[in-house]
Amino acid sequence: MGVLGLHNECPPTNYAAAxxxxxxxxxxxxxxxxxxxxxxxxxxxxxxxxxxxxxRYVVExxxxxxxxxxxxxRAAVSSQMANVLKTYxxxxxxxxxxxxxxxRAVTEYVELQGYAAxxxxxxRDECYENRLVQLGEGGFAGMAQARIACLRKLRVRxxxxxxxxxxxxxxLNGYDFNxxxxxxxxxxxxxxxxxxxxxxxTVRGALVAYDTLVRVCEIRTGNAADTLRREMADVH
Numbered sequence: 243m244g245v246l247g248l249h250n251e252c253p254p255t256n257y258a259a260a261x262x263x264x265x266x267x268x269x270x271x272x273x274x275x276x277x278x279x280x281x282x283x284x285x286x287x288x289x290x291x292x293x294x295x296x297x298r299y300v301v302e303x304x305x306x307x308x309x310x311x312x313x314x315x316r317a318a319v320s321s322q323m324a325n326v327l328k329t330y331x332x333x334x335x336x337x338x339x340x341x342x343x344x345x346r347a348v349t350e351y352v353e354l355q356g357y358a359a360x361x362x363x364x365x366r367d368e369c370y371e372n373r374l375v376q377l378g379e380g381g382f383a384g385m386a387q388a389r390i391a392c393l394r395k396l397r398v399r400x401x402x403x404x405x406x407x408x409x410x411x412x413x414l415n416g417y418d419f420n421x422x423x424x425x426x427x428x429x430x431x432x433x434x435x436x437x438x439x440x441x442x443x444t445v446r447g448a449l450v451a452y453d454t455l456v457r458v459c460e461i462r463t464g465n466a467a468d469t470l471r472r473e474m475a476d477v478h
Contacts, residue, residue, distance in 0.1 A: 246276050246280065246444050246448040247273055248354070248382065248386060248389075248447055248448065248451045249269075249272070249448075249452060265366075268354065268358070268361070271354055272350070274346070274350050275347045276347075276448075278343045278350070279344075279393065279444055280441075282340050282396060282437075283437050283444075285336050285339070285340040285343070286337070286433055289336040289337050289430075289433065290430060290437075292332040292333040293333045293430055296326055299322050299326040300414075300422065300423075303322035303323060304419050319417065323414070323417075326414055327414060330410065330414060334403070334404065337400050337404060340400050341401060344400070347393055348393050351393075354386055355382070355383045358382040358383060370455065373457065373458050374450070374454055377450065385447045385451065389440075389447060392436070392440040392444075393440060395436050395439070396436040398436075399432050399433045402429055403430070406426070406429065410425065
């Protein structure tokens with residue numbers, strides 16, 4: 243069971259051996275989806291932190307950009323511009339693999355919906371599904387859809403920013419700091435909000451899934467490793 247996973251079924255400790263491999267496949271898929279989801283949030287936090295570093299250097303450069311006579315002093319800002327461009331690039335490098343992570347998470351969650359439906363059709367975890375429906379979650383599929391919706395929203399925010407990278411670099415190279423702030427502050431805030439929404443939904447869903455699991459699922463003592471040890475002891 244993943245720490246923040248949706249727990250599409252109880253752990254495979256109380257099922258027939260014929261079902262165990264299928265259940266493990268579903269639990270692994272859930273863990274992969276959750277891991278990619280959390281890494282996507284991490285990428286966005288790294289990008290936001292790097293852009294704040296950029297803002298710091300832009301502000302420092304701006305402070306020395308105007309000489310005593312009121313004219314623009316290019317030499318005074320040149321030392322800071324290297325830091326500006328370095329941290330600006332780091333902002334986007336943090337997002338280089340984010341779309342792929344999001345796409346993989348979405349793919350896994352879509353497959354998990356089909357997996358959960360198959361499990362129900364085979365008579366597994368009906369009480370778990372029914373309890374999720376009673377809670378207004380729309381069953382396991384509804385919870386997976388909530389995560390997918392947040393992931394797709396974040397994907398749009400990331401792609402928008404990626405398209406803006408060349409324009410921002412051009413603006414900074416032109417020392418047009420006012421235009422830079424006007425252009426980037428809102429899209430970056432939108433990225434932060436979308437990342438927070440995704441993380442909040444991940445935690446919320448995981449808490450609901452876990453609480454439901456421990457209330458309705460029969461988790462017997464012992465596991466596959468215990469069974470294997472007993473069988474090996476019998477052999478010897």
